[in-house]
Each structure stands twice: as structure tokens, then as C-alpha cells.
Amino acid sequence: AKDTGGGSHYRFEPNLHAFAEERRKLEVSLRNALGRDEFILHYQPVVDARTESIVSFEALVRWNSSEHGFVSPGKFIPLAEDTRLIVPIGKWVLRQACFEARKWPEHVKVNVNVSPEQLLEPNFHQEVIDALSASGLRPERLEIEVTESIFLRDASIARNALEQAMALGCSVALDDFGTGYSSLGYLRKLRFSTIKVDRTFVEGASQGSNESFAIINAVVAMAKSLDMTTTAEGVETSEEAELIRNLGCDKIQGYYFGRPMPADDAKRLFDDNWTR
Ligand code: C2E
Ligand code: CA
Ligand code: CA
Ligand code: CA
Numbered sequence: 001a002k003d004t005g006g007g008s009h010y011r012f013e014p015n016l017h018a019f020a021e022e023r024r025k026l027e028v029s030l031r032n033a034l035g036r037d038e039f040i041l042h043y044q045p046v047v048d049a050r051t052e053s054i055v056s057f058e059a060l061v062r063w064n065s066s067e068h069g070f071v072s073p074g075k076f077i078p079l080a081e082d083t084r085l086i087v088p089i090g091k092w093v094l095r096q097a098c099f100e101a102r103k104w105p106e107h108v109k110v111n112v113n114v115s116p117e118q119l120l121e122p123n124f125h126q127e128v129i130d131a132l133s134a135s136g137l138r139p140e141r142l143e144i145e146v147t148e149s150i151f152l153r154d155a156s157i158a159r160n161a162l163e164q165a166m167a168l169g170c171s172v173a174l175d176d177f178g179t180g181y182s183s184l185g186y187l188r189k190l191r192f193s194t195i196k197v198d199r200t201f202v203e204g205a206s207q208g209s210n211e212s213f214a215i216i217n218a219v220v221a222m223a224k225s226l227d228m229t230t231t232a233e234g235v236e237t238s239e240e241a242e243l244i245r246n247l248g249c250d251k252i253q254g255y256y257f258g259r260p261m262p263a264d265d266a267k268r269l270f271d272d273n274w275t276r
Contacts, residue, residue, distance in 0.1 A: 023079065025067070025068075026068060026071070026075075026076065026079060027079060027083055027085075029065050029066075029067045029068060030063075030065075030076060030079060030080060030083070030085055031085065033063060033065065033089075034088055034089060034092060036066065038063055038064055038065055038066065039061055039062065039063055039089065039092065039093075040061075040062050040064070040262065040263075041059045041060065041061055041062070041093065041096055041097060041100065041263060042059075042060050042061075042062050042260035042261055042262060042263075043057035043058065043059055043060070043100070043110075043260060043261060043262075043263060043266040044057060044058045044060060044253060044258060044259065044260040044261070045057055045253070045257055045258040045266075045269075046058060046111065046231060046251050046252070046253045047251065047252050047253070047257050048250070048251060049232075049241075049244065049245045049249050049250055049251055049252050050245070052257070054108060054269070055107075055108065055109065055251060056108060056109035056110065056111050056143065056251075057101070057104070057108065057109075057110055057111070057266055058110075058111040058113075058145070058253065058260075059093060059096075059097040059100075059110060059111065059112050059113070060073065060113075060260045061073055061077075061089070061093055061113075062260075063076055077115070080115075081115050081116075081117055084117055086115045086117050086118060087117055087118055087121055090114060090115060090117075090118040091118075091127050093112060093113075094112055094114075094127060094128065094131045095130075095131045095134065095135070097110050097112045097131075097142075098110070098131040098132060098134075098135035098137040098142065099134075099135045099137075100263045100266075100267070101135075101137055101141060101142075102135045102136055102137045103267050104266070104267065104270055105270055106138075106141075108141070108270075109140075109141045109142070109143050109171075110137075110141060110142060110143070111143045111144075111145050111173060112142065112143070112144055112145065113145045113146075113175070114144050114145065114146055116146075116149055116150045116152075116153075116154075116158060119146070119150060119157065119158040119161040119162065120154055120157050120158060120161075124161045124164075124165075125161060125164040125165065128142075128164075128165050128168065128170065129168065132168070138169070139165075139168040139169030139170045140169045140170070140171075142165075142170045142171075143170065143171045143172065143173050143193065143194070144162065144165055144170055144171070144172050144173070145172075145173045145175040145196070146158075146162065146172060146173075146174065146175060147174070147175045147176050147180065148174065148176075148177075148180055148181050148183070148186055149180065149181070150162075151181075151183075151186050151189065152181065155189070159189060159190055162190060163190070166191065171193035171194070172190060172191075172192050172193060173192060173193060173194035173195070173196055173231070174186070174187075174192045174194070174195050174196065175196045176196065176198045176233075177195045177196055177197055177198060177219065178197060178198050178200070178201055178215060178219070179198045179200065184222075187222070187226060187228075192228050193228060193229065194228060194229045194230065194231055194251070195219060195223050195228055195229075195230050195231070196230075196231045196232075196233050196253075197216055197219055197230055197231065197232050197233060197249065198233055198234070199233045199234025199254075200212075201215055201216050202216075202232050202233065202234050202235055202240055202243075202244060202254075203234065203240075205240075205243055205244075205247070206237070206239060206240045206243055213247070216232070216244075216247045216249070217247055217248075220247055220248045220249060224248075229250040229251065230248075230249045230250050230251070231249065231250065231251040231252070231253055232244040232247075232249040232251070232252050232253070232254070233253050233254065234253070234254045234255075235252045235253065235254030235255075235256050235257070236254055236255045236256050237256055238256065240254070240256065241254075241256055241257075
């Protein structure tokens with residue numbers, strides 16, 4: 001780094017530079033990733049809390065970069081959102097998920113994460129129609145997952161986009177509920193079919209936190225009165241599953257019932273006549 005002549009400032013500059021440089025390299029690779037076929041989707045089961053049968057799979061994108069190896073979504077999704085690369089990536093995710101879900105039994109849905117930037121694109125509605133018609137997936141089998149961040153800016157555009165998808169027959173889940181900017185007001189703004197209770201509360205409740213316990217209880221009661229269902233995220237043990245069941249959550253997702261898996265493995269669960 002060049003000498004900027006500052007005492008303590010100078011010491012930190014190389015690190016900041018390395019950070020920016022690393023990010024720039026990642027961005028260049030991310031730009032090429034779609035063309036190089038470097039993404040795949042993994043699918044994690046969502047089960048009915050009472051019967052434990054699979055009601056849906058959540059599609060979770062995986063990036064195996066030729067330059068950086070496996071990069072976690074926690075790292076590249078925020079970068080994709082900042083650079084708007086999430087728009088073409090998200091479009092690919094949506095189509096791929098619809099095509100793969102088409103091979104599962106009719107009663108099994110697919111949950112697809114959608115970023116705010118995608119909803120602000122005027123094309124989003126058409127992309128949903130195209131993905132459904134090209135794959136032949138019934139709209140009722142597609143559930144779009146959004147976080148409360150869609151209400152932070154241009155809320156009416158995002159809401160319109162989701163309402164158009166709902167008019168087709170798709171459903172919308174509110175993801176990561178209770179983290180971030182939670183406001184109960186959001187629940188009045190859109191007819192969510194599902195509220196996903198974040199893992200932090202599941203973990204808290206299982207570690208004996210009365211606050212977490214009370215919050216899950218309240219969310220379940222509120223969802224019921226709003227005619228919405230609840231899914232508990234990140235359930236890792238049989239004890240947590242039992243606790244969540246007793247709290248009245250409708251659906252459970254987490255390592256205890258299945259880790260995110262390649263499409264072939266997800267499909268095979270049904271081919272092997274897997275029933276419970
Ligand atoms: P998310 O939507 O909240 O997805 C759930 C995350 O929790 C996934 O991490 C999943 O692998 C992880 N998880 C599931 N069960 C358990 C469990 O029992 N314990 C623990 N500790 N973790 C569990 P993943 O796959 O690394 O994805 C991270 C985030 O990246 C997602 O959080 C989502 O916000 C984003 N993401 C992933 N795929 C997509 C995508 O296709 N599009 C968009 N826009 N975002 C995506
Ligand atoms: Ca999600
Ligand atoms: Ca989540
Ligand atoms: Ca999350």
C-alpha cells in the first residue's frame with residue numbers, strides 16, 4: 001500500500017485493502033458463475049409437525065466456484081444483492097426449483113427464497129409465470145419466501161409483485177420472523193400463508209429461555225388468529241422437535257429431519273416409496 005503518511009491509519013490500510021480486493025475477486029467470479037454452471041440447488045425437507053411427513057422442500061442455492069471453491073450463501077448472497085447479480089441468479093433459482101419440484105409428488109411444495117431486488121424488477125411476475133409454465137408446476141406448489149426487509153423501501157412495489165404471484169395461486173412465507181426489523185404491522189400488509197420462526201428462538205427455548213418460549217407461543221397464537229401457519233426453523237434434536245410440537249407449530253424444518261441435500265437425493269426419498 002502506498003504511504004498515506006498517517007500513524008495508526010497506516011497500520012489498518014493493508015487489511016482494508018485486502019478485504020476490498022478479496023471482495024472484488026469474488027464479485028468477478030460471481031459474474032461468471034451462472035455462465036459456468038457453478039450453481040446447484042440443495043433441498044431441505046419441511047415436515048408436518050404431527051405426522052412428520054414431508055410437506056415441502058426449501059431450495060437453498062450452493063456455489064462451487066472454480067476460483068474460490070465452495071462459497072457459503074451467507075457470504076455470496078449479500079454480495080449478489082449489493083451488485084444486483086441476485087436478479088439473474090434468482091431467476092435461475094426459481095426456474096431450476098420449479099423444474100426439480102415437478103418430479104416430486106403433487107402434494108409436495110417447493111419453497112424459494114426471493115430477495116427484495118428481484119421483487120422490484122418489473123419482470124418478476126412474468127418470470128414466475130414463465131418458470132411455472134415451462135416446468136408445468138402448478139402455482140399452488142410454489143411458496144415464495146421473503147424477509148421483512150422487503151418492507152423497508154419501495155414496499156408497495158414489492159407487495160404488488162407478491163400479490164400478483166398470489167393471484168396466480170402461489171403462496172408467500174415470511175422468513176426469519178423475529179429477527180431484524182420485526183413489526184407486527186407487516187402482517188397486516190400481505191396475506192402470508194406461513195410465518196417462519198427463526199432458529200434463534202428454537203435454540204433459546206430449548207436452552208430454557210422463558211422469553212424465547214413466550215415469543216414462540218405468541219407467534220403461534222397470532223398466526224392462528226390470522227389464519228396463517230407456522231414453521232419452526234433450525235430444529236436439530238428430538239428434544240427441540242418435541243418442544244416445538246408442544247408449542248403448536250404446524251411445520252418443522254431443521255437438521256433433525258434432514259439437511260439440505262442434492263436434488264437427486266430429495267427425489268429418491270419418494271422413489272423409494274418413502275412413507276411415514
Ligand atoms: P434461510 O432462508 O433462513 O435458510 C435457512 C438456513 O438455515 C440455511 O442455510 C440452512 O442450511 C440452515 N439450516 C437448516 N436447518 C438448520 C439447523 O437445524 N441448524 C442450523 N444451525 N442451520 C440450519 P444456508 O443454506 O447456508 O443459507 C443461508 C441463507 O442464504 C438463507 O437463509 C437465505 O437467506 C440465503 N439463501 C440461500 N439460498 C438462497 C436463494 O436461492 N436465494 C436467496 N435470495 N437467498 C438464498
Ligand atoms: Ca428461507
Ligand atoms: Ca429462515
Ligand atoms: Ca436466515
